[in-house]
Amino acid sequence: MIGQHTCSLRRHRVAFLLGVVALTTLVTAALPSLAFQQTPARAVHIRIAAVEPNIKNYDPHKGFSGLEHRVLYAVFDQLVRFDRSGNFVPGLAESWEWPDARTLILTLRRGVKFHDGTPFNAEAVVFNFRRIMNPEEQSIVRGEWAGVESLEVVGEHRVKITLREPSAAFLASLTDRSGMMVSPTAVRQFGEEFGHRPVGAGPFILQAWVPGSHATLVRNPDFWEKDFPKADRITVYQFKADEPAVRGLKAGGADFMQGVPAKDVEWVKASRNFDFIDRPTVSALIMSFNLTRAPADDPHFRRAIQAAIDRRAILTVVYGGIGQTGTSLLPKGFWSVDPVMLAPAYDPARARHHLSLSKYRGEKIGIVVSPDDRIVKTAQLVQQFLGDVGIQMEITPLPGPEQLARFFSGREFHGRIGGWSGRPDPHINYFAVIGCGGSFNVPRPRGFCDPKVDELLAQGSATRDRVQRQKAYYALDLHLSDQAMVIPLIHESWAVAIRKNLGGFTPYLFGKPIYKELGVK
């Protein structure tokens, strides 16, 4: 008996010890070694901490979110590109001409191949355009092609596009999704899978994509710009929230982050490892209204709101001073914005005066906001400013689909404080937000139609002459500001943290980093 017990006791002890040993090995093996394997010398591997929730596919013509662009720009080259200040420069189209106001002829770059070896030529371009225009393909950018009458291959490297009527904004669409060229062979081969196995002619090849985790981009050795890309490999870690992304940066797991939250900016500035860069982008934080609903239909009431808000305070408190106070839908420095125009002054006395002229009678006005930390904080400040002049405001944070069903439909709320991500051409921006039938004009689908707005929008888009267009948009901004139809609050700057040994980052107004330029200094 005793012998048996001792034996089984020993067995238990051994099992217990084994358990303890296994656990300690697990812990100790994990602890000491720094988990990040350094890449071998020379090959440049850059790790990016990006906050990119909800990426569903990388098909430029069928994607859904503006956040997809960072990888799209890397995988797909565009026909036309823009430079830092928003001017058009050649991309896959070497040049373009307008023989008349309705005809655009693109001359394509020669000797370019898609990642899968398919030659890039007029046929491939027309394949892309037809794909966008084909209703069965359900392209998200089909609307940009509604004004296109016909397409024609006029030589191996020339394509002719005929428009139904002159459009100044059309060329701008070729800098975006519409101008990103996909490989016809890959589209035919992969069908619905293309968004997960994208093939373009851009500086990087998408080597692997693990949705919810990361995308790995490797250098395209045959990229037509011989100096690019600067890095051999880029891994984009796609975080769902700011906090873990910033920690990744601080813990040394990432080399670059665009969109560092205001509270972490001081850390970046003080860091020995990172440089700090900030530049304005076209994205804006705006307060918009249901202009058909009392009291927001009353210009006096809206002017009172406009004058009651202290934008400087919002910029300082919520954004840590990074960014600019808004005068227009687009930021100062963009060509369509009058450089001498001033942001509406913070003037509580004036606000009270307008309020006394308005039909506002002390009722609570409902403002819907996106459940985003910065936007909610901004709304709380606005609530306080409005309270100071005697306007009662109630904040309701709602996610996008609910906002659409309850505010954009015109059913509830008087206004919204939220982001506007910004587009490359002023016409697209103004039309969406305030144009008759614009997708963000409330109540959808038609919205509030202001004849003066529509007239100025038409003027701005009828010509390609920049001075003429500027005149129209300057006037439009003045009109919007006078009527307080949209109240621009802040143009957020992207606060960028970049490891000190890296360089080449160019902040573009469109707010999307161009990864091919990132490299070792």
Place this chain on the structure above:
Amino acid sequence: MIATAPVLLLVTLAAFMLVTLLPGDAVSALLASAEGLDPRVEESLRLQFGLDRPLPVRYVQWLGRLSVGDLGRSLLSRQPVLDTILARLPVTIILTAGAIFLSLAIGIPLGLLAGMRPNSLVDRFLSAFAALGVATPSFWLGILLGFVFAQSLGWLPSFGYRGPVENGFWLMAQHMLLPWLTLSAARIVEVVRQVRSGTVEIMTQDFIRTARAKGLPERMVVWKHALKNVLVPVITVTGLAVGHLLSGAVVVEVIFLLPGMGTLVVEAVLQRDFPVTQGVVLTGAVATIGASLMADALYGLLDPRIRYD
């Protein structure tokens, strides 16, 4: 086993109803992502997604396809739901299995330690610690662990997943240790409390007195006679914990950037991607039911009185 079919049916029906109760559909979720859809595209997308059909019809159609093993395609990524889930499942399995292992490996010895000497200093310390553990939200704990072990000490990576097949067990474990600890913290204290109270109760029972009386060494008494009896409720809570762990995985996956099922379902719900939501709910239900079946089977191993014939 057959009895689980109606449960699964009810679960998917409930999930379907809940998702459709939310305002908006997949197309309005797309519109709200600020890229601005063309109204014509909007309508044709509704048709393509099948959102024009009445709710009961959509549910029955989904069931019909399910009966032949087809979970459908995601509305947004156009990927087959089954492939999407299979790609994400291993991460969540590793995460929850590791958390269960840790909770047992740490919780049982600590619980025994406390239960053997009730009201001693060790017991009081562990009880206080357990109360603290229950009260600690996992998102906060995750951030704290990341701050200490990744950011300040630099011992562990702060994010990312490395599959064990391609990267080996150790690299995987390095990346998973913080997520495991975060997810298992609440479970560890649960196990400690269960084991402690079980031990306190059992140590006063007659058969323990008998074991001691016949001269067995104390370790023998504890490990052979007491532990087996204590483990029965532990297995019950662990079986039930699978459901909790799956929901806890959502937060942990977001904090540590793990491409698992938790983040998949959150995205799918927010974007009203109904086939994906249904697929994940179904998988979660199967896992939870499977865990309780397994717990039932384990009782028999531990306690001859509840062996099934």
